[in-house]
Amino acid sequence: MIMVEHLTKRYGPHTVVDNISFHCEPGTVTGFLGPNGAGKSTTMRMICGLTPPTDGSATVAGRPYRQLPNPGREIGVLLDASAQHSGRTGRETLTLAATTMGVDRSRVAEVLDLVGLNAVAARRRVGAYSLGMRQRLGLALALLGDPRVLILDEPANGLDPEGIYWMRGLLRDFADRGGTVLLSSHLLREVEAVADRLLVVGGGRIVAQGGRDELLADTGTLVRARDSLALRLTLQRAALDATADTNGGFVVHADPGVVGQAAADAGVVLTELRPAAGGGLEQLFLTLTAGATTKEAVK
């Protein structure tokens, strides 16, 4: 279980994570999405005790990461696959970590097998690994202590399609056995395939969170008009909650019939009126995160 309450990070005058709260429950995979610079890595680093928060708190298994007696046994972390010592072999890297964590050495062979690094790969120095192999090793390290929680920042980076498919199965299986997964990724199709909950951030704030199916089903109505300003005023007058997209349109939290009626009553000519969910997660992502930077214009 991961609990994040009012987590905030400021660097000088810049608030890069702004009062974020969410929970990740056992048995679920939460996909953490947002454009570059939205604050995903900073949030994950704060959960893992690597960056001190300016405000708020994050706990894993009921405690802040730094207060966990043996963190690797509770939470597996993969934040940067390139962070490993390049002069050690894969097996040495894992054996050293097993010793530090007090994990039986037999677990090293188990996790190597689990992540698909064979005996030849395990004997090679990490410096000679491809990015995909580093990701597999990073995942092996995260799984080494048999934790109940995984926090993974872009774990699919560098994996080939077969590797991505394999990782999807591994994470799904981990969650189905009662584990908790928080994973950030730019690969929206992958997130859509594996995550049962979504957490979308933009500009350091949460712009949407909830069940994947519920979020994809309830994305409102996309509406455009020749006169975008007139449409904006119409939506405001009708007290319809709307978010601007990047092309002068709006996503409105109401049925198309309600939006169309409001426009007709005001004599506004529409050029597009449709449910916003048609484009799946990609459309939802673009709509929500574009809105994060422009929604002030609508309010």
Ligand SMILES: Nc1ncnc2c1ncn2[C@@H]1O[C@H](COP(=O)(O)OP(=O)(O)OP(=O)(O)O)[C@@H](O)[C@H]1O
């Ligand atoms: N140590 C730091 N000092 C100052 N600013 C920082 C620091 N670390 C991160 N930032 C800023 O915080 C913001 C959020 O960065 P973060 O890496 O958390 O975003 P992200 O959502 O993970 O992006 P990406 O998808 O590109 O990895 C960025 O504007 C970044 O420049």
